[in-house]
């Protein structure tokens with residue numbers, strides 16, 4: 001279980017996250033939603049140990065960052081490193097002896113080509129493959145469906161459900177409610193730097209309607225006039 005208590009995060013004077021309290025349990029998929037700039041990625045970076053913060057993130061069983069697979073929205077690959085070498089690097093980081101990484105190539109990626117030359121969707125699939133090979137306990141997936149084709153979309157849905165079955169902790173963000181509906185058990189709405197509401201499966205529409213409610217009013221009329 002991950003227990004986040006009173007988490008606050010600021011960049012200089014800009015308070016991005018304020019008094020965040022969340023619990024993520026094994027075998028559950030939690031979705032974080034919020035408008036652009038709400039702080040979803042910042043929260044994920046705090047959880048992945050990539051940002052300092054105030055408050056606490058407690059994890060029962062291990063050091064959280066050592067068992068966390070984090071899929072950021074913007075991926076970085078070293079130049080002149082093939083997809084295969086990238087997967088090898090992730091294995092080495094966890095001291096995993098993987099005999100043949102080609103058999104782990106679930107997305108049929110061109111593993112002998114340089115990863116930096118992959119398309120956006122291919123990069124995402126390579127990074128996700130790496131996190132799965134690492135056999136992490138916690139998966140933080142920041143917009144995992146963004147930029148991937150429809151077939152891969154279905155595979156990623158399957159992966160998330162499999163992770164749930166394997167009793168992993170999955171925390172993800174998405175702006176697409178249909179995918180959140182298919183994947184998540186809980187949904188948390190991040191607004192004005194804090195969790196405005198949390199609902200369980202079956203009640204996601206409440207948050208969706210609330211988010212749709214924030215319209216741009218007369219601004220569009222003024223712009224187009």
Ligand SMILES: Nc1ncnc2c1ncn2[C@@H]1O[C@H](COP(=O)(O)OP(=O)(O)OP(=O)(O)O)[C@@H](O)[C@H]1O
Pocket residue numbers: 011014016034035036037038039040041042043073
């Ligand atoms: N390194 C940084 N330095 C300063 N401000 C930052 C930094 N990273 C994020 N921010 C600010 O924190 C706020 C939250 O950003 P964040 O990327 O977490 O939002 P988000 O909810 O993930 O947005 P989106 O849906 O657009 O991906 C934004 O106002 C952003 O400008």
